[in-house]
Amino acid sequence: MFHDKLQDYRQILDECVRADEQLETVRPAVSIYGSARLPEHSPEYAQTERLARRFANAGLTVLSGGGPGLMAAANKGAYTGNGISVGLNIVLPREQIPNPYQNISLHFNHFASRKAMFVHYALAYVVVPGGFGTLDELFETLTLAQTGKIPPRPIILVGSNFWQGLADWLRQHVLGKGMIAPQDLDLFRICDDEDEIVAHVLAAATPAAL
Secondary structure: OHHHHHHHHHHHHHHHHHHHHHHOOOOOEEEEEOOOOOOOOOHHHHHHHHHHHHHHHOOOEEEEOOOOOHHHHHHHHHHOOOOOEEEEEEOOOOOOOOOOOOOEEEEEOOHHHHHHHHHHOEEEEEEOOOOHHHHHHHHHHHHHHHOOOOOOOOEEEEOHHHHHHHHHHHHHHHHOOOOOOHHHHHHOEEEOOHHHHHHHHHHOOOOOOO
16 A cells, blocks of 8 residues: 555656646746536636636736636637646546647646646636535635745635635634634635736736736
């Protein structure tokens, strides 16, 4: 069993090294987390595509999970815009089929190395509606920000109808029982206005970076 775990650790390290070699020139970038399951005709897909295109046209690389649904919307917006579209694809037994809108397409067997790339290369994180995978990416990013493992960066949850219930639960139950500090709720913001979302992300990028 120890040998198997050691092999996994080596694979994770190898995936990080290979990804670094291809991503070292992509900064500045924004990571977009979102569902693989929402269809192309959904309003969330259209909004995600618009946001990604605006980021790309402003000079940002867009990092997405590389799969279908809102991940495809993010890659498509950047791909058809004026920027670089990066897909951080994960090998899964179902669901994760790489979308065709990727200038750089990376493939991971391990979530740990994939999430490390999302966090390491982005100056901001835009979280559109999603399921367990999106929530995993969101809470890992929040934990890293809370513990000072990454510098303060915008973490924007798109859509109050989707996210406000989670924020209320965190405030009532998690903060209410003292399991987080009041300032931890300031690590993220919920936003509906696309202009405001873009402005928050671009404010995190220095003029030199763009």
